[in-house]
Amino acid sequence: MTRRGLVLLALLGLCLSLPARADDALLAQITTRVASSPVLRADFSQTKTLAAMRKPFRIAGHVTYARDAGVLWQVTAPYAVTYLIDARGAAEIDASGQRKAGGGGDNAGAAQAARIMQALLGADLAPLQSSFALAPIRQDAGWQVTLTPHRADLARHLARIVVRGDTAVEQVDILEATGDHTEIRFTAITHDTRLSEAEAALFARPE
Amino acid sequence: MMLRRLFVLLGAALVAGILTLALLDKVPVETDLLAMLPATERNPAAEQAMAHIARAHERRIVLIASADDAAQARRAASTLASTLRASAAFEHVTLEVPPAALDALRDTYLPYRAGLLAAPMREALALNGREALAQALYRSLSAPLPAGVPLDPAADPFGTLAGFLAELPFAGGRFTPEQGMLMAHHAGRSHVLLSAETAGSPHATNTQQAVVAALAQARSDAAEHTPDAEVLATGLVLYAAAAQHTAKHEMSLIGGVSLLGITLLLLVAFRSLRPVLLGIACIALGVAAGMAVVLAVDGRLHLLTLVCGTSLLGIAVDYPLHYFARRQRAGAQWQAEAAMAEMRPALTQGLLTSLLGFAALLAMPFPGLRQIALFSMAGLLTAYVATLTLLPLFARRPARHTPAAARRRSPAGPLAMPRWRRALLAVLVIASLPGLARLTHNDDVRLLSTPDPALAQQEAAIRALTRLDQGSRLFLIEADTADAVLQREEHLTAALRSRAPSPESGFTAVSAFVPSARRQADNRQALARVLLDDAGWGNALLDEVGYRPEVAHSLSEALRSEATLTIDHWLAQPVSTPYRHLWLGATAGGVASVITLSGAWPADALEAAAQAVPGVTLLDKPAAVSTLMGQYRQGMAWALACAIGLSLLLLSRRHGWRGAAATLTPCILAVALPLAALGMLGVPVTLFHWLALMLVFGIGADYGIFTREGGAQGEAAFGVLLAAITTVLGFGLLAFSSTPAIASFGLTLFMGVVTAFCASPLARADRPHLVPAA
Structure with a gap:
């Protein structure tokens, strides 16, 4: 390659990196906007569209996101089950708030998945850049970010994740490499400054 | 002429000494005190299992890189891995987890999914199948x-296989594959797991040195690139290297100080270099002969033997000492041959009693004690022969410096026993009797080693994060067929699960990876009973949720098929690599496997679980060793009693019964008083105290014999004094060793030798003895 070719290539690289900086700014804006409330509560409706299924499978429930503690994921229909997701992974908890054994547990990458989940719900996406290429855009009143895994171990199973929202995350779409699709919509979103006592007690699960 | 011969001898001694020192660095020194013990198991399969697991463990080294920040921990781990890979000391350095590892796991188990259930699911299915x-x-x-x-989800709609896979006891414990490495996040810190194997045997000195150097290099590289990361490492080789280092350091320090002390003492006493050089030559020859014999017989020298070897200095030097003390006293009337002839009976008796003591050890089925006995017998015999042959040759002429000290002291001497001293000794003996009654024992295996605290701390931190198994306690499972072994394992693991004291108390069993054929058939049946009942409940449920008919169809097919995961198939899969050592396979009595334990397990829970299932043996090396140490402690006590009895018999031929009893009095007191002191102080008596008492017996007998043979006026007192001081220099210093076994050995010897010395005048004949020198 000639010297001029190299210079051109360098310039091209520079141009390509410019939008990336704009992306960083937009990501920061999104995070700030969502992070203004430390606690979010919402109803959710999750639709799984699997190749193995002839109709989509829906579940509904209630989610509580606490920026500093984790996520309380309460499924109410068609079957009641509650999960607690924090830095250590996901644990199933029973009606009295006790942690159940064998509910996904702390093992097998759960902690990593839990961190991705928390980052998605809190729209704190910048830390995910080590695993995903992030493509944010402004959309209507809000924003949308497409996350494409650039790590081989993730890309084997995950095609991409799309997060959409405004002052809170409103929809997450998970597209698996097999074509299976999980869509989670959040409605009736309320912002709060702190957890209720009952919620705080659930989050304080023993080590 | 004389001078030239002396130089030849000195040259030879010098060369022997240098060779000994040089060899000490090359000689394989065994530091694992457990290696001194005999096989603990009567069952050959059990002994084989223990050895098999030990081999699987001994080369392993586990490292963890930790930091507050995950990226930092990963970088530190990469640096460690690349430095360790570049070193020849390590092989199989494992850090990266191939992305396909989880797929391989899935592919291994997927064909057999209908027969694989986790324990909670199996129980729930039995209670309420449909609901579960x-x-x-x-x-x-x-x-x-x-x-x-x-x-x-189409292959595992009920999540039963996912549940089974989640329960597999992976050695990583909290660690899971994350971005291609095994990572764990705990208490705000991120950890990355690495493992490696030493290229050579961890017992070899050069392997240890290479490993320690490579690890230090890796740590410093990691510290340079990632200053905030912390590196923890554990492995048998690190403990062995630390123990080897401490032992050699102590041996050269203690040996050096005692040699220096002895040299100075002899110089002051004889004011001539000749006795010093000849004395040291006798010692060097003795130690060299002991080492040579042990290496020829056992191939490796044990640390404890080396300790006794150093202390052999203290006994071996006694023979030339008595010769020179006599020469000093004789002054101008000295006649080497006559003097030696006169001394020979005493020397011979002293040697024989010492050999008798050690021969008692030799008779025991205890490899460690046998080695010590072998070393000491060969060493003493050589020193005796050297004294008998070399000394008259090289020290013919009378001492130049006349007898000032020796002569003045010897008649009354410091050892003359006035009445008040006898009374004091009697009081002491009576006062010590309650001490003897209060003797307690301790046979704890931990006396044998004090692991380096820094290493122990790192190991504890690594154990808290991983499921590192204990190599010292395990279950052996035996049966006629492979499937019967797996079934027994399943019964045992159920018994263990119900007795686990905490969630951290785990175990690793092959049957967790490969359920028995019967268990797989039971599982298929239990699932089929609920899913494929007459009403077609399972199909209806799958349809209601929305699954396509093919999903239900393929599940029914799988349930009806008899696809069974076999141990042979599993052993051939890459996923079994880290666990293959648990499967012993065909043995003389059938088929066998082992189950290893991790975390804390109380001994009674393990014993109860083992007794609940036939064909199961709990192999508890520490407990077995403690029992053995207790047995040998008792054996030593009997051996000592026998040696005293035999010596009495031997000496009575020359001195009569009363004389023999008097001659042995110092030695009996020297054995009894330290025991009484230990009882009074409440210090539990261990095998090593008895080992020391065995030597004390030999020394005490020597003092008694020399005193008696030396004449009624205590002419031998000077020689005995010198011998006592040199022995204390040789042994007393061992009390400062950091190994509890060696320290108690040294302390006991110190007490015993001092007692023997103080009591030696008791052995003196009341009137000049009638038996003329032979």
């Missing part, structure tokens, strides 16, 4: 996070 499966179906669809091993 309906819950499992909804849960696997509503779980907010994906399962650890990616499974197609």
Whole structure:
């Protein structure tokens, strides 16, 4: 390659990196906007569209996101089950708030998945850049970010994740490499400054 | 002429000494005190299992890189791995987890999914089948996070295989594959797991040196690139290297100081270099002969033998000492041959009693004690022969410096025994009797080693994060067929699970990876009973949720097929690599496997579990060793009693019964008083105290014999004094060793030798003895 070719290539690289900086700014804006409330509560409706299924499978429930503690994921229909997701992974908890054994547990990458989940719900996406290429855009009143895994171990199973929202995350779409699709919509979103006592007690699960 | 011969001898001694020192660095020194013990198991399969697991463990080294920041921990781990890979000391350095590892796991188990159930699922299925499966179906669809091993929901709609895979006892414990490395996040810190194997045997000195150097290099590289990361490492080779280092350091320090002390003492006493050089030559020859014999017989020298070897200095030097003391006293009337002839009976008796003591050790089925006995017998015999042959040759002429000290002291001497001293000794003996009654024992195996505290701390931190198994306690499972072994394992693991004292108390069993054929058939049946009942409940549920008919169809097919995961198939898969050592396979009595334990397990829980299942043996090396140490402690006490009895018999031929009793009095007191002191102080008596008492017996007998043979006026007192001081220099210093076994050995010897010395005048004949010198 000639010297001029190299210079051109360098310039091209520079141009390509410019939008990336704009992306960083937009990501920061999104995070700030969502992070203004430390606690979010919402109803959710999750639709799984699997190749193995002839109709989509829906579940509904209630989610509580606490920026500093984790996520309380309460499924109410068609079957009641509650999960607690924090830095250590996901644990199933029973009606009295006790942690159940064998509910996904702390093992097998759960902690990593839990961190991705928390980052998605809190729209704190910048830390995910080590695993995903992030493509944010402004959309209507809000924003949308497409996350494409650039790590081989993730890309084997995950095609991409799309997060959409405004002052809170409103929809997450998970597209698996097999074509299976999980869509989670959040409605009736309320912002709060702190957890209720009952919620705080659930989050304080023993080590 | 004389001078030239002396130089030849000195040259030879010098060369022997240098060779000994040089060899000490090359000689394989065994530091694992457990290696001194005999096989603990009567069952050959058990002994084989123990050795097999020990081999699997001994080369392993586990490292963890930790930091507050995950990226920092990963970088530190990469640096460690690349430095260790570049070193020849390590092989199989494992850090990266291939992305396909989880797929390999899935592919191994997927064909047999209908027969694989985790314990909680199996129990739930037995209690309320429909409810359990309906819950499992909804849960696997509503779980907010994906399962650890990616499974197609069509292949595992009820999540039963996912549950089975999640329960597999992976050695990583909290560690899971994350971005291609095994990572764990705990208490705000991120950890990355690495493992490696030493290229050579961890017992070899050069392996230890290479490993320690490579690890230090890796640590410093990591510290340079990632200053905030912390590196923890554990492995048998690190403990062995630390123990070897401490032992050699102590041996050269203690040996050096005692040699220096002895040299100075002899110089002051004889004011001539000749006795010093000849004395040291006798010692060097003795130690060299002991080492040579042990190496020829056992191939390796044990640390404890080396300790006794150093202390052999203290006994071996006694023979030339008595010769020179006599020469000093004789002054101008000295006649070497006559003097030696006169001394020979005393020397011979002293040697014989010492050999008798050690021969008692030699008779025991205890490799460690046998080695010590072998070393000491060869060493003493050589020193005796050297004294008898070399000294008259090289020290013919009378001492130049006349007898000032020796002569003045010897008649009354410091050892003359006035009445008040006898009374004091009697009081002491009576006062010590309650001490003897209060003797307690301790046979704890931990006396044998004090692991380096820094290493122990790192090991504890690593154990808290991983499921590192204990190599010292395990279960052996035996049966006629492979499947019977797996079935017995299943009964045993159920018994263990119900007795586990904490969630951290785990175990690793092959049957967790490969359920027995019977268990797999039971599982298939239990699932089929609920899913494929007459009403077609399972199919209806799958249809209601929305699964295509093919899903239900393929599940029914799988349940009806008899596809069974076999141990042979599993052993051939790459996923079994880290666990293959648990399967011993065909043995003389059938088929066998082992189950290893991790975390804390009380001994009674393990014993109860072992007794609940036939064909199961609990192999508890520490407990077995403690029992053995107790047995040998008792054996030593009997051996000592026998040696005293035999010596009495031997000496009575020359001195009569009363004389023999008097001659042995110092030696009996020297054995009894330290024991009484230990009883009074409440210090539990261990095998090593008895080992020391065995030597004390030999020394005490020597003092008694020399005193008696030396004449009624205590002419031998000067020689005995010198001998006592040199012995204390040789042994007393061992009390400062950091190994409890060696320290108690040294302390006991110190007390015994001082007692023997103080009591030696008791052995003196009341009137000049009638038996003329032979």
